[in-house]
Amino acid sequence: MAKKTNEPKLDFKTDWAYEPAPEDTKHISLKKQYDLFIDGEFVKPNSKKYFATYNPATEEKLADIAEADVKDVDKAVKAAQKAFTKWSKISAKERGKYIYRIARLMQERAREFAVIETMDGGKPIRESRDIDVPLAANHFFYYAGWADKLEYAFPNRNPKPIGVAGQIIPWNFPLLMAAWKIAPALATGNTVVLKPAETTSLTALKLAELIRDSGLPDGVVNILTGAGATGAAIVNHPDINKIAFTGSTDVGKLIQKAIAGTDKKLTLELGGKAANIIFEDAPLDQAVEGIVNGIFFNQGHVCCAGSRLFVQESVADIVIRKLKDRMETLIVGDPLDKNTDIGAINSKEQLLKINKYLKIGKEEGAELYQSSCTIPTKGNFCRPTLFLNASQSHRVVQEEIFGPVLTVQTFRTIEEVIEKANNIPYGLSAGVWTDKGSKIFNLTSKLRAGVVWANTYNKFDPTSPFGGYKESGFGREGGLHGLMPYLKF
Numbered sequence: 001m002a003k004k005t006n007e008p009k010l011d012f013k014t015d016w017a018y019e020p021a022p023e024d025t026k027h028i029s030l031k032k033q034y035d036l037f038i039d040g041e042f043v044k045p046n047s048k049k050y051f052a053t054y055n056p057a058t059e060e061k062l063a064d065i066a067e068a069d070v071k072d073v074d075k076a077v078k079a080a081q082k083a084f085t086k087w088s089k090i091s092a093k094e095r096g097k098y099i100y101r102i103a104r105l106m107q108e109r110a111r112e113f114a115v116i117e118t119m120d121g122g123k124p125i126r127e128s129r130d131i132d133v134p135l136a137a138n139h140f141f142y143y144a145g146w147a148d149k150l151e152y153a154f155p156n157r158n159p160k161p162i163g164v165a166g167q168i169i170p171w172n173f174p175l176l177m178a179a180w181k182i183a184p185a186l187a188t189g190n191t192v193v194l195k196p197a198e199t200t201s202l203t204a205l206k207l208a209e210l211i212r213d214s215g216l217p218d219g220v221v222n223i224l225t226g227a228g229a230t231g232a233a234i235v236n237h238p239d240i241n242k243i244a245f246t247g248s249t250d251v252g253k254l255i256q257k258a259i260a261g262t263d264k265k266l267t268l269e270l271g272g273k274a275a276n277i278i279f280e281d282a283p284l285d286q287a288v289e290g291i292v293n294g295i296f297f298n299q300g301h302v303c304c305a306g307s308r309l310f311v312q313e314s315v316a317d318i319v320i321r322k323l324k325d326r327m328e329t330l331i332v333g334d335p336l337d338k339n340t341d342i343g344a345i346n347s348k349e350q351l352l353k354i355n356k357y358l359k360i361g362k363e364e365g366a367e368l369y370q371s372s373c374t375i376p377t378k379g380n381f382c383r384p385t386l387f388l389n390a391s392q393s394h395r396v397v398q399e400e401i402f403g404p405v406l407t408v409q410t411f412r413t414i415e416e417v418i419e420k421a422n423n424i425p426y427g428l429s430a431g432v433w434t435d436k437g438s439k440i441f442n443l444t445s446k447l448r449a450g451v452v453w454a455n456t457y458n459k460f461d462p463t464s465p466f467g468g469y470k471e472s473g474f475g476r477e478g479g480l481h482g483l484m485p486y487l488k489f
Contacts, residue, residue: 037221110134
C-alpha cells in the first residue's frame with residue numbers, strides 16, 4: 001500500500017500564471033530558396049526541383065529547399081574526394097584550427113541558429129538556445145582539441161582517415177546531429193557529404209553558410225538536401241567510404257542490407273524505448289522532474305527518451321500523483337515563447353502517428369491520462385500524456401511512439417524491473433533513481449542499454465560516448481570512441 005501523505009495539493013490553475021514572452025524574430029534572415037552546398041558554394045539542383053519546409057507551430061511556409069538527385073550526389077562525392085587528397089595531408093594542428101573556428105562562429109551566431117532551429121523543428125526556444133546550440137558548438141570545440149592528438153588517443157596503432165563519409169541525420173536534433181557527425185570526421189582528416197532530414201534542413205544550410213565563411217577548404221564539407229532517395233544515393237555511391245546514420249530502426253536495417261558485401265564502414269544510432277526506473281528510496285521530487293525531462297523534452301522526439309516509467313509499488317501512488325500535478329504546470333504552445341515547455345510536433349505525419357498510438361493504447365486497455373492544458377488550434381500539438389496500468393505486452397510499451405507519451409508500470413523487486421526493462425527490442429538508454437550507489441552500479445551492469453543515467457536524465461556531454469545495443473544500432477558517437485568509426489589502423 002502507498003504511504004499516506006498530508007502534503008497540500010496545489011491548484012496550479014489558480015496559484016500561478018505566466019505572461020507570454022515571444023522571442024524576437026525580426027532580425028532573423030531566411031532566404032526564400034536554398035540550394036545545395038557542394039564544393040564550397042551553393043549550386044542549383046540538377047533536377048531543378050525544390051520542396052517546401054514549414055513551421056510546424058504555425059503551418060507557415062518558411063522556404064523552398066533544393067532536392068538533390070543521383071547526379072548531385074555524385075558531384076558532391078567527387079568534390080569530397082578531391083578535397084580529401086589535401087585535407088587529409090595538411091597538418092593536424094591546422095585541421096584543429098579550422099574546426100575551432102567553426103565552433104567560435106557558431107557561438108557568435110548562436111541566437112540565429114536557436115531561433116531558426118525552433119521555427120523549423122517546433123522545439124521550445126529554451127531548449128534550442130540553452131541546450132542544442134551550445135552543445136553543438138561544444139562538439140566542435142572538443143574534437144578540435146583531438147585533431148592533433150590522434151597518436152596519443154591510439155598509441156602504436158598509426159591511425160589514418162578513411163576517406164569520404166556519407167552522413168544522414170534526423171529531424172529531431174538537426175544542428176546537434178550535424179555537429180556530432182561532422183566534427184569527428186573533420187578531426188580525423190576525412191571529408192563529408194551530409195544530408196539533413198527534409199523537414200528540418202534550415203540549420204544545416206545555415207551551418208553550410210558558416211562553414212563557407214570559416215574558410216574551410218572547398219569540398220571538405222558538402223551538404224545535400226532531399227528526401228529518402230537522396231539518402232539512398234549517398235548510401236549506395238561506390239566512392240563513399242563510411243556511412244553514419246541516425247534515424248529509425250527500419251531505415252537502419254535497409255542501410256545495413258544495402259552496404260552488405262562492400263568495404264564501407266557503418267555506424268547506426270537508431271530507435272529506443274528507454275526504461276526510467278524509480279525506486280522507493282529515490283528523492284521523489286527530483287525523480288519527478290527527471291521523468292518530465294525524460295519524456296517531454298523536445299516533445300518526446302528523442303531516441304533515448306524515458307518513455308517507459310517503472311515505479312516501485314510502495315511509492316507508485318505518490319509518484320503518479322506528483323507527476324500528474326507537475327504535468328498541469330507544463331505549457332504547451334508557441335515554441336518561440338520563452339515560457340513554453342512543450343512545443344509543436346515536428347510534422348503532421350508524426351502527429352498522426354502519435355494519435356494512432358493514443359487510440360491503440362486505449363483499445364489495449366491502458367488508462368489514458370492527459371493534462372488539462374489548452375493547446376493552439378493551429379499547428380501540430382499534443383498534450384503531455386500518460387498511459388497508466390500498462391503491461392509488457394501492450395504495443396504502446398513495446399513500440400517507439402516518438403512523442404510526449406509515457407507508459408507507466410509498477411514493480412516490486414530489482415530482479416523484476418531488470419527483466420521488464422530488458423524485455424524490449426531496443427537498447428539505447430535507461431535511467432535509475434535511487435539513494436543507493438550500490439543499487440545504481442548493480443543495475444548499470446545488468447541493464448542492456450548503451451547509456452544509463454543515474455539520478456538524472458537526458459544529460460549529454462561531448463566527452464561521453466553515446467550509442468546502443470540490439471535494434472538501437474551499433475557504434476558510438478561522442479568522446480574518444482566517436483573518433484574510431486572515422487579511422488583505419
